[in-house]
Amino acid sequence: MMYLRLFFEFFRAGLFAVGGGLATIPFLTDIGQRTGWFTSADLTNMIAVSESTPGPMGVNMATYVGYTVGGVPGSVIATLGLIAPSILIILAVGAFLNKFRNNPTVEAVFYGLRPASTGLIAAAGWGVVCIALITPQWSVSGRNLLVNLDANWMGLLLALAVLICTRLPKLKDLHPVVWIALSAVVGIALGL
Amino acid sequence: MNIYLDLFLTFARTGACTFGGGYAMLPILQREVVNKRHWSTDEELADYYAIGQCTPGVIAVNTATFVGMKQAGTLGGVIATLGVVFPSVLIITVIAAFLRNFAHIPAVAHAFGGIRACVCVLILNAVLKLRKSSVIDPPTAVICVATFLLSTLFKVSPALIVVAAGVLGFLLRRNGKEAGKK
Structure with a gap:
């Protein structure tokens, strides 16, 4: 019964978290608060571990929470729950794309999507730069913009x-x- | 080799080499899926990432499903996805069971200080490679730069940007074609 609930909770996180692994964090906080399976201090530790190990962060966190709640079966079930909505949606989108790949409208849409995708990946890279290498800080003093690079x-x-x-x-x-x-x-x- | 086994192993390797989230997977995918296996082109990877941004779920998983499905249908998509999450499940379960303080071990923290610096450069290289197939004329250059600025400075939601860029692409191409006809 708990495994079913575990699957369902992570299925929901996978279904509604749009935009990658970090987007699952608010959902995990919510799961912790509603079920009492883990505290927010536990969650901080899980996020730290997920960031310090290979693999997609969302998947790492699902596995960690799953293990904490229900051992090895729990880790597998939580992970499957998280990825199930993705698989279903992408299979549907993929089937559509295969069919309309050479449609001029679809091509026109991708003409605009591709550079945006590149820009978003660059922005994500910049996010890592800000965490790892430099911390830019802006402040305005009078009419001067002060930029401080840490x-x-x-x-x-x-x-x-x-x-x-x-x-x-x-x-x-x-x-x-x-x-x-x-x-x-x-x-x-x-x-x- | 059996295509399903090949998909599983290739994506398991990709998952095991990915440090720092779905975006850090891009350089590994370019290496494993584009250069070595020719399962997809750089252009298609950009498409998958764009779709992954505005569909729910983990981007790495979405991309794996796409590539697997393109190679070997529905079952291929499922198997590639299971491959990409397999190392995570294995590694995290071991850490959760035996190394409760893993992230606070000094050597681990220092190693990740180094890995983060490296991942910045790997993502930069991946972006420069993607740029070749995605930024092909002045309008696409504007979209790319505008996306970067909107996302970094104004924290606009990626899903919103992707939808707007799709609409913009549609309008630009359609009007361009009509102008061409005249």
């Missing part, structure tokens, strides 16, 4: 090194995980 210089240096390395002809075809692993080692060595 920079993580070691991090910036590492980012610059990765930027240069991924452009070297011999190295640019390496799997991205190679750079991730090396950066993790550098992070531990330098205490980033």
Whole structure:
């Protein structure tokens, strides 16, 4: 019975959280408050773990909450609940797209969607930059705009090194995980 | 190799290499799905991400379903999706069971300081690659820059931006074609 409820709660989060993993956080807060399965302090810890492990954040959090509530079966059931609405909706959208792929109207819509998608991904990347490398702060004093950059210089240096390395002809075809692993080692060595 | 097994393993590998959310998966997908397997083009990945922005659910899962479905139908979509979440379920269950303070271990925190710096650059590289197929003329350049600014400075909802950009694309292309006819 609890497993059914677990599935249903995460199905709902998966159905209504639009815009990626971070959008599931308010739903998880709500689940915690209504069911008493976990406290908001537990949730903070789960978010920290989800951010520090590979995989999509929403999925990581569902697995963690599921395990906390109902052990290994709970982690699987919560994850399946979260992804079930996605799968159903995308299968429907995909079937539609396959049928109308070459329709001029659909093509025209994608002509506008693609650059927006690129811009949104760039914006998400900028979000990571703000967390990891620099913290821009604006303040207005009289007629002057003061911009204060609180920079993580070691991090910036590492980012610059990765930027240069991924452009070297011999190295640019390496799997991205190679750079991730090396950066993790550098992070531990330098205490980033 | 069996296509279903190949889908599962490729997406499991992609899931295991993704640090920092669905967007950080893009460089891995470009490598695994576009360059190595030729299951999709950079252009199609941009489409999937755009749709993933305005449909519910985790973007990584949405993209996996799309690619899997394109390769091997409904079952392919389901299997690719199970593949992408498989490493998460495994790793998180182990951590939840044995390493309650995982995120507070100093080495883990420092490693992620390094990984975050790296992921910034990987996302930048992925965006520069996507730009080639998505920003093809002045109007698309305006849409791309406007989206970035609206999202970062004014925190406009991605779903709203995607819908507006779709409508704009429709209007631009339709009027462009009519102008061409004259």
